[in-house]
Amino acid sequence: MNVEKLVVIGQGYVGLPLAVRAVEAGLDVVGLDVDADRVKRLATGESFVEDVTAARLGRALATGRYHPTTEYVDAEGFDICVITVPTPLRDGTPDLSFVEQAGAGIGPYVRRGTTVVLESTTYPGTTDELLRPLLESASGLRSPGDFHLGYSPERIDPGNPTWRLENTPKVVSGLDEAALHRVDGFYRRLVEQTVPVDSTRVAELTxxxxxxxxxxxxxxxxxxxxxxxxxxxxxxxxxxxxxxxxxxxxxxxxxxxxxxxxxxxxxxxxxxxxxxxxxxxxxxxxxxxDINHAMPEHVAHRVMTGLNRGGRSISDARVLLLGLAYKKNTGDLRDSPAVDVARQLRLLGAQVYAVEPYAEPHHLPDGVQVVPLTEAEVRRADAVVVVTDHDAFDYDMVARHARYVFDTRSRCQVGPTVELL
Ligand SMILES: NC(=O)c1ccc[n+]([C@@H]2O[C@H](COP(=O)([O-])OP(=O)(O)OC[C@H]3O[C@@H](n4cnc5c(N)ncnc54)[C@H](O)[C@@H]3O)[C@@H](O)[C@H]2O)c1
Known part of the structure; x- marks a missing residue:
């Protein structure tokens, strides 16, 4: 198959690495995102995703085959389109409005023979029951028959240097055999191994x-x-x-x-x-x-108890959190339990400080002051809490100088001042 023009809708944690990888594989790539600021920064070579370095993004831009844009009209004449927009929950209910907007946006540019793949995580049935009718009504075409539609779940693990997009097996599916063949052929150009399954529902459930x-x-x-x-x-x-x-x-x-x-x-x-x-x-x-949601409160209470044991009340205690991201070696604060730990500690009366070398300043939670990880900051704190275990932290220094460490990740050497979760 000779796919030349790829459109990737959504240039976030999933879409940007895919777009850059496709440029490296020789495709002409339109990186479409409704976030004008994000697109502007991408066009100047600024990456906000750890897995795509500025140098790599710069090389993609230098080929002249990577076009970040906010305009759906730039999708005109595409061969394959991959949708990587967010699928959040709203009050416990799936919010597929971004997928719907992406489908309505790309629909008018779907032609006979083109292929559309959904990568956003969603419940089984979405590709067939929600995306297909949208694309059909916007294009006046049918799938299967006129255009190809498939689903391929993303397995991207931000910050993982071993398992990257290209060497992680990619599950692929299509509404029919022809669509599966197209979707599989496309991803084979980008990854070492594909895993074809029988239906989009199986791929979604995977x-x-x-x-x-x-x-x-x-x-x-x-x-x-x-x-x-x-x-x-x-x-x-x-x-x-x-x-x-x-x-x-x-x-x-x-x-x-x-x-x-x-x-x-x-x-x-x-x-x-x-x-x-x-x-x-x-x-x-x-x-x-239920159990996972209760953990931040448990952590805050254990810190309070630990301070009490040392004769210190949590009220007005200076607590230093190491890491705010939800995952080590990334700056991603989305739904991070660390943010909840900070909130719970503040509710108990603590003054909360944090070390977070990766997060962007405007994403930091209210009421938490960010400080660098220095011996002086560690000594000044009544309690140091290891929340996100970034590899860059000097855990030996922390254990040596802190009055009390509560370590939720078991990174510090256990000693009289270190308590594990
Ligand atoms: N981040 C991960 O590690 C990961 C891993 C596997 C799967 N996923 C899934 O992949 C999907 C995308 O996640 P993400 O982390 O890349 O999200 P993200 O928020 O980093 O990026 C999504 C991008 O889509 C853009 N967008 C929203 N609506 C749009 C529209 N109508 N047209 C064009 N652009 C639009 C947003 O502006 C944003 O830049 C989600 O369903 C997620 O569950 C994420």
């Missing part, structure tokens, strides 16, 4: 299985951690010991909760659909959500 599996297992370990603390057993050592079993066990680690655009949201797409279509609860998901 993504939800992956994230639900993680969300449920993290919740299991988090609940075990809370209970083990009360039983006075070192859960971290038990997990490490269990992890020596060469089969039948997969290690998940405790933490201050789950965050980002995936784990707190994607499983809810599945439980929402099960409720809507079957009138039943997806109990594992609901339970896991």
């Amino acid at each position: 993504k939800l299985i992956e994230n639900t599996f993680r969300q449920v297992n993290i919740a299991l370990i988090n609940e075990l951690t809370v209970l083990s603390h009360q039983l006075d057993i070192d859960v971290w050592q038990a997990i490490e010991a269990a992890d020596t079993k060469p089969f039948g066990f997969m290690s998940f680690r405790p933490g201050p909760g789950v965050g980002g655009h995936c784990l707190p949201i994607d499983p809810c797409y599945l439980s929402w659909q099960v409720r809507r279509k079957l009138g039943r609860q997806f109990r594992f998901i609901e339970l896991a959500n």
